[in-house]
Amino acid sequence: MKVGSSKGTKVCLTVTSVLIAIVLLIVILALTVFKAKHPVTTVDSLKIQDFDLNLDIAKLRVDLNITLDVDVSVKNPNKVGFKYSNTTAHLNYRGQLIGEVPIIAGEISSGETKGFNLTLTVMADRLLSNSQLYSDITSGSLPLNTFLIISGKVSILGFIKVHVVSTTSCDFAVNTSNKTVGNQECQYKTKL
Ligand SMILES: *[C@@H]1O[C@H](CO)[C@@H](O)[C@H](O)[C@H]1NC(C)=O
Ligand SMILES: *[C@@H]1O[C@H](CO)[C@@H](O)[C@H](O)[C@H]1NC(C)=O
Ligand SMILES: *[C@@H]1O[C@H](CO)[C@@H](O)[C@H](O)[C@H]1NC(C)=O
Ligand SMILES: *[C@@H]1O[C@H](CO)[C@@H](O)[C@H](O)[C@H]1NC(C)=O
Ligand SMILES: *[C@@H]1O[C@H](CO)[C@@H](O)[C@H](O)[C@H]1NC(C)=O
Secondary structure, three states: OHHHHHHHHHHHHHHHHHHHHHHHHHHHHHHOOOOOOOOEEEEEEEEEEEEEEEEEOOOOEEEEEEEEEEEEEEEOOOOOOEEEOOEEEEEEEOOEEEEEEEEOOEEEOOOOEEEEEEEEEOOHHHHHOOOOHHHHHHHOEEEEEEEEEEEEEEEEOOOEEEEEEEEEEEEEEEEOOOOEEEEEEEEEEEEO
């Protein structure tokens, strides 16, 4: 009886320490090798595909069509795949949304960089209602902003799902006389 119970205690202790060791190993791996890292978004290029401007000085009216080509790349620095949800890239003018393009959900495998070539077209009717447009156009510089949030999940060791987000915001000005993009300034924010 006595011998049996002490053997049982030993087996029990051994099993417990093995279990503790496995749990510790998983926790250490989860915090190091498999630690979730946020995706890194970079705006590679921003070009004007189309810029048509019609200025009616008599009526102080602006007729403007703009199409922008924005090349964005998203890198997944994780040791595992990153699944991102549906999202939308925005084009803003002085805080007002004037164009958008959807990005359909997908996956970026470990270490891969995925490129998105986005075409943003201005919804002219929204732009026209802005009272500052006329003065911006006549000053020769149109300030615009592109905004993109990529969010999704990284699953660590297959069962721990971590939510990661990456925000990109670029301010730039379009020179209305030579129709080029000048002084582009991007801010990248990330959070786990
Ligand atoms: C902008 O596009 C609209 C519709 O396609 C067209 O009617 C208008 O003439 C265009 N404006 C300019 C300045 O090209
Ligand atoms: C993502 O967008 C696609 C295409 O518009 C749609 O079929 C799908 O249901 C969307 N998924 C979610 C989770 O909203
Ligand atoms: C995006 O465009 C660039 C050049 O403009 C090209 O090298 C790249 O392959 C394109 N990427 C995709 C995903 O179409
Ligand atoms: C736009 O470009 C033209 C020609 O390069 C230049 O003369 C002008 O100063 C520029 N305007 C602005 C607002 O930078
Ligand atoms: C257009 O104007 C910008 C300044 O707004 C200048 O940096 C750029 O070099 C000009 N491009 C051409 C082709 O004149």
